[in-house]
Amino acid sequence: MTSGESQNAKGQGGHLRAALFGLCPRCRARSLWDAPAAFAPACRACGLAFANYEPRGRGLYFVLLPLTALLITGALKLDDAVRPPLWLMLGLMVVVVSGVIIGAMRLMKAALLIARLRAAGVLA
Numbered sequence: 001m002t003s004g005e006s007q008n009a010k011g012q013g014g015h016l017r018a019a020l021f022g023l024c025p026r027c028r029a030r031s032l033w034d035a036p037a038a039f040a041p042a043c044r045a046c047g048l049a050f051a052n053y054e055p056r057g058r059g060l061y062f063v064l065l066p067l068t069a070l071l072i073t074g075a076l077k078l079d080d081a082v083r084p085p086l087w088l089m090l091g092l093m094v095v096v097v098s099g100v101i102i103g104a105m106r107l108m109k110a111a112l113l114i115a116r117l118r119a120a121g122v123l124a
């Protein structure tokens with residue numbers, strides 16, 4: 001790997017990490033997420049229109065459906081193995097499912113945002 005490829009890979013990771021933590025990929029202001037898994041319409045600092053690049057529609061199902069099946073399987077295995085009380089199982093499922101789904105949505109949306117911004121020539 002040349003140093004140019006290394007810097008490019010590091011730059012991609014930096015942009016993705018920044019987007020995951022809510023930083024604008026262009027100016028690094030904390031303005032990307034308006035809701036747990038929804039972009040703000042635009043960056044409050046530099047005006048980059050996130051809404052124009054936000055992935056929507058059925059493409060997200062290709063990640064969410066297998067993840068949901070995995071979570072259901074995990075819940076059934078946990079119930080078989082430990083037999084926790086129902087209140088504990090329900091509480092655990094609310095926390096785990098919402099955390100995993102929101103995390104996956106953020107990761108996927110941030111990666112697609114970075115790819116779309118690069119394709120549009122907004123990011124180097």
Ligand SMILES: [Zn+2]
Pocket residue numbers: 024025026027028029043044045046047048
């Ligand atoms: Zn910005």
